Amino acid sequence: MEYPPIFQVVGYKKSGKTSTLEKLIHYGDQLGDRVAVIKHHGHTTPLDEAHRLNDSERLHESGAFITSVAGAEEVQMQMTSSLSLEKMVKWYSFLEPDLILVEGYKKAKYPKAVIIRKGEDLELLDLDNIQVVLTWEHNILINWPVPVYSIHDWAENIEELYSIIKGDHHSE
Numbered sequence: 001m002e003y004p005p006i007f008q009v010v011g012y013k014k015s016g017k018t019s020t021l022e023k024l025i026h027y028g029d030q031l032g033d034r035v036a037v038i039k040h041h042g043h044t045t046p047l048d049e050a051h052r053l054n055d056s057e058r059l060h061e062s063g064a065f066i067t068s069v070a071g072a073e074e075v076q077m078q079m080t081s082s083l084s085l086e087k088m089v090k091w092y093s094f095l096e097p098d099l100i101l102v103e104g105y106k107k108a109k110y111p112k113a114v115i116i117r118k119g120e121d122l123e124l125l126d127l128d129n130i131q132v133v134l135t136w137e138h139n140i141l142i143n144w145p146v147p148v149y150s151i152h153d154w155a156e157n158i159e160e161l162y163s164i165i166k167g168d169h170h171s172e
Contacts, residue, residue, distance in 0.1 A: 003093050007165040008102040010124065011115030016151050017103050018055050020134065022062040024101060027158050029063025033098035037067040038088050040104030066095060099166060115151065116140055131164055
């Protein structure tokens with residue numbers, strides 16, 4: 001089975017992952033892409049109703065044709081068991097999306113954007129397969145070997161970033 005491009009957006013809590021995904025989904029939707037989203041709930045507590053509706057609904061309203069949240073032995077799709085990211089990617093692939101965006105799952109090896117909110121977050125740069133860095137502080141990572149954008153104005157370069165995400169552009 002051939003998989004569509006898969007791209008992760010990772011960062012710590014309140015770093016801007018969901019807001020970043022909203023803009024990417026909307027852009028892809030405007031291009032006519034069918035964008036699917038898998039969101040990781042990285043806590044051991046079950047998903048509460050507010051969490052289920054809040055982020056997933058935001059991502060769906062941005063244009064994603066399917067979204068799910070997985071974590072704490074449940075998946076938002078009303079299953080009472082967990083699914084690994086790999087199984088969810090395989091399942092999503094049957095729906096023939098043009099792109100699968102993944103929020104979280106930091107340790108997965110898919111191409112990813114890392115969001116650095118503060119200096120303590122720099123440890124995220126040790127993750128595998130980083131293609132893009134978004135940073136809240138302008139003076140962090142000026143000479144990093146992948147494209148680095150400010151979280152405040154990265155959307156001005158959304159065409160280039162979306163090209164990287166879809167695998168049409170390879171960082172040097």
